Amino acid sequence: MAIHVRCGTLFTGNEDIAHKSQTVIADDAGRITHVGPSATAPKPEKGDKVLDYSDLFVMPGLHDVHTHLAYGNAKTEEDIDLYQPMEFRAIRGLFFAQKCLAAGYTSICAPGDAGQISLSVRNAINFGLFDGPRVTAAGRYLTTRQGLTDWYPTWIGVPDTSIGRLVTSKDEAVEEIRVQAKNGVDCIKVALDGFQRRPDGEYIAAFTQEETDVIVTEAHRLGRKVVVHARGREATLYAARAGVDLIFHAYYLDDECIEAMLRSGSVIGPTMTFPRNIVDFTRPTEPAHIKGRIGAVQREYEDACANLRRAREAGIPMMTGSDSGFAVTPYGEWHAREIEIFVNDLGFTPAQALRAATSVTAGFMSNGETLGVLEPGRIADFIAVDGSPLENVALLQDKTRIRHVHLAGRRVEVPPRGYDPRQVTDQAWTNWNDLYTQERVRELGIRPERRQAATQAS
Ligand SMILES: [Zn+2]
Missing domain, CATH: 2.30.40.10 (Urease, subunit C, domain 1)
Known part of the structure; x- marks a missing residue:
């Protein structure tokens, strides 16, 4: 029929x-x-x-290349890594994946989640047990000392239930990639930004160029794509030189990064919705505001807009992703805000932004050549x-x-069903911020800033 x-x-x-x-x-x-x-x-x-x-x-x-299915609309890093059992997180991930589908997102990539949560959600959907979006799944982020997801003191380390997997040598990185490939991930996620900064404020990459090359070569040898978190210039450059398939953020890229991307074919997933929501929604009473963080996020956003526009004009393709899974980016709520940001702040026409969210972003997904058009x-x-x-x-x-x-x-059709975050997510003693669903944002009388579209020729 x-x-x-x-x-x-x-x-x-x-x-x-x-x-x-x-x-x-x-x-x-x-x-x-x-x-x-x-x-x-x-x-x-x-x-x-x-x-x-x-x-x-x-x-x-629609396609969102950046939705973490295991985070559960987390208000803290500890909520992401520690409090809920893995089994509960997987069931919760499926529930939230359906919220994405209801919002019109038929394909998502879950780029970095604890254990085998995202690939289990993917399989449950693929095997026909539940309705849900198509899921392209990564396992735990490969991280190293100083790297993103290695949050805790050395005497605690990176727990087994964390989104990160601490690898302390090239051999351990290769071993972890082989384990993940055997378990059936679609892509390998690497935490390429470090926490340490140079005196001028630049982030130092967590892995060296040589280590990055080894990771990418092994992942590609096993037929897996590689996606990295890289806000800093150095991490972005290492990723581009190594031929990473997708670079998240790339906020501080420079001309050298652009040239390396053009050579290797790396593309960018800017993921501007997450910082934009932090700036627009969070209130001064919330911990997210301490230590001047909001001003820093706002400045980074503006720097990122300028740099990403240059990359776009140079011909680097961009994919839409929202970093959904945090309390500031709840599932099914703000994915399409990224499309609006592409138009308002990155110089895309509406049609170009819609193509980014469909045919272009499909390019990273499993079987992407059959999707998006x-x-x-x-x-x-x-x-x-x-x-x-x-x-x-x-x-x-x-x-x-x-x-x-x-x-x-x-x-x-996904039945509309609410949930109480205090039961489903919040277990930590402190929180970054409130849970900002569209309903909550309206309730608080917040109007997401609608700025003038950035001038096309900048
Ligand atoms: Zn992310």
Whole structure:
């Protein structure tokens, strides 16, 4: 039984314009067999299903390359690493993965989570036990002393339930990559930023260039992509030179980094939603505000905008990701804010930002060549939106506008179900900040800042 989707407007993910009165046809395996004007589309055969979305905007399902399924909307690092048992975190991860799907995100990458949580969620969905988005899964971050995720004092180390896996030599790094590959991860996550800084404030990379090269070579040899956390210039440069597939943040990149990326093909996942939400939402009474952190985040955001615009103009592709999984970026709430930021602050047109969130970001996902574009041969993952995101990308953040979500042609519905963060997440003694769902932000009377789109030619 095929489905025929009559689309009022269709954005394929392949071009910058949308087309009126189009029909998408998918076979019973969920593969697209035809896309074109409704007037000339093949007629439905007996038993085929016709969906009338003639008042809606149909586009590929959205992709978020940066959603940590095990974090649980955490308010502290300890909540991420310590308090909840791994088994509970996996069940919770599945619950939250469904929230992402309901928001129109049919594909997410979980780049760094404790244990085998993300790949278990992925498998439970792939095996048909539960509905959920397609998940591209990493295991624990490879980290080293001084590195991100090695938070605790040396006498505690990196606990087994942490998102990090401390490797203290190249051999240990290679061994960990082999373990993770055997367990079935799709990609290897590396914490490439260190905590130590030079006198001028620059972050020192956690791993050396040589160590980074060894890690990337082994991961690629085993057919795994590599994604790194690198805000600092040095970590970004090492990653780009080593041919890392995806670099998160890259806020302090310079021309040398851009050249290395152009040579190696590394792309950037800026992940601006996380700092933007911290600046816009958190209040002076919250620990997130201590030690002038908010001012520092705001300054870093502005520096990042300037640097990332240069990278974009130089031709570095950018993927959309939100760092969902923190209390400031709860699942299913702010993923599409990244698209709005791409337009307002990074110089993308709405169409370019939508393509970033679909066909471009699909490029990092497992089987990404079958996703992200509505064209014959690809999988029919799509959403039907009330209104045109080309006219206003912000409306993708309005959950009531995401009218239908389809995975491989099939319409999926996630029952709306709330939860109490005090039971589900918060176990730590102190918190960074409140849980900022869209409802909470409205309740507090906060209006996420809508800034003027940055001038295109900067
Ligand atoms: Zn992250």
